[in-house]
Amino acid sequence: MDVSNTKNKYKTVESWVDQFGDYLYSWALYKTSSKETAEDLVQETFLSAFHSFDTFQNRSSPKTWLFSILNNKIIDHYRKIARSFSSIDTTNEKDSFQITESLFDKNQNWKPSGFENIWEKEQNILDDPEFTKIFDGCLKELPSKWNLAILTKYRFGKDASEICQELDISPSNYWQIIHRSKLLLKKCIEKHWM
Amino acid sequence: MKKLMNIFLLSCKKATELIEKREILPLSTTEKVQLKLHTSMCNACKAYEKQSKTIDEALSEWLKKKEKKEDKGLSGQAKSNIINKLKEN
Numbered sequence: 001m002d003v004s005n006t007k008n009k010y011k012t013v014e015s016w017v018d019q020f021g022d023y024l025y026s027w028a029l030y031k032t033s034s035k036e037t038a039e040d041l042v043q044e045t046f047l048s049a050f051h052s053f054d055t056f057q058n059r060s061s062p063k064t065w066l067f068s069i070l071n072n073k074i075i076d077h078y079r080k081i082a083r084s085f086s087s088i089d090t091t092n093e094k095d096s097f098q099i100t101e102s103l104f105d106k107n108q109n110w111k112p113s114g115f116e117n118i119w120e121k122e123q124n125i126l127d128d129p130e131f132t133k134i135f136d137g138c139l140k141e142l143p144s145k146w147n148l149a150i151l152t153k154y155r156f157g158k159d160a161s162e163i164c165q166e167l168d169i170s171p172s173n174y175w176q177i178i179h180r181s182k183l184l185l186k187k188c189i190e191k192h193w194m
Numbered sequence: 195m196k197k198l199m200n201i202f203l204l205s206c207k208k209a210t211e212l213i214e215k216r217e218i219l220p221l222s223t224t225e226k227v228q229l230k231l232h233t234s235m236c237n238a239c240k241a242y243e244k245q246s247k248t249i250d251e252a253l254s255e256w257l258k259k260k261e262k263k264e265d266k267g268l269s270g271q272a273k274s275n276i277i278n279k280l281k282e283n
Binding site: 040042126136 | 262265277
């Protein structure tokens with residue numbers, strides 16, 4: 001490739017950083033909830049765009065093209081996380097599963113916990129800062145895979161099942177994980193919030 | 195009585211499973227009827243339905259808050275990092 005062409009490519013991608021950087025960053029942040037991860041993914045997106053610049057032939061808008069690169073990076077990011085689950089996570093998952101089993105009696109009906117009425121407050125509990133704090137803690141206590149699955153539901157909406165397949169979670173397994181996560185969150189909230 | 199209810203109307207565990215499943219996959223007609231019958235008779239599962247919704251709302255609030263806190267656009271530092279990286283190529 002000649003020098004002027006490279007310079008041209010550089011100038012174009014540089015202008016895209018200014019033009020679309022913020023949009024890409026917001027999107028990545030929404031999908032990952034981490035400033036550092038979002039910045040890294042956006043950086044990788046622009047570097048990829050630079051390297052595969054020749055395949056971009058103005059068939060789509062640069063914005064669409066950049067977003068499609070970013071979306072692939074986001075999926076890769078979650079794949080990497082899914083691969084990094086360790087045996088500690090598996091043990092944690094088994095323990096958590098047992099805790100959710102213990103909420104039901106031998107006929108698989110609810111065992112009375114005695115805390116049922118904490119949910120019935122006049123004030124909307126979501127407005128209670130104490131609840132928010134407890135919820136934050138309970139979310140962290142979920143096994144990594146469950147935490148990932150339940151947040152994926154909100155980050156990806158309708159596409160959640162698709163993403164889960166990438167994470168090696170089948171659709172039927174997916175709602176079962178969501179079910180277990182909800183039970184564990186319920187138990188954790190009831191335990192801490194009286 | 196409880197045992198009889200299980201045969202016709204699902205256990206509470208199964209009922210709460212269906213409450214979560216229907217958010218993701220469509221339920222069969224049988225499942226829908228079973229769940230409806232169960233929640234019409236079981237206060238604990240009726241309450242669970244509400245609690246599950248509350249947890250949903252709490253989750254989406256949690257994400258929104260997290261996003262708001264961090265989203266001030268791509269920082270100048272991050273932008274110049276990208277531009278420097280591009281220059282290295």
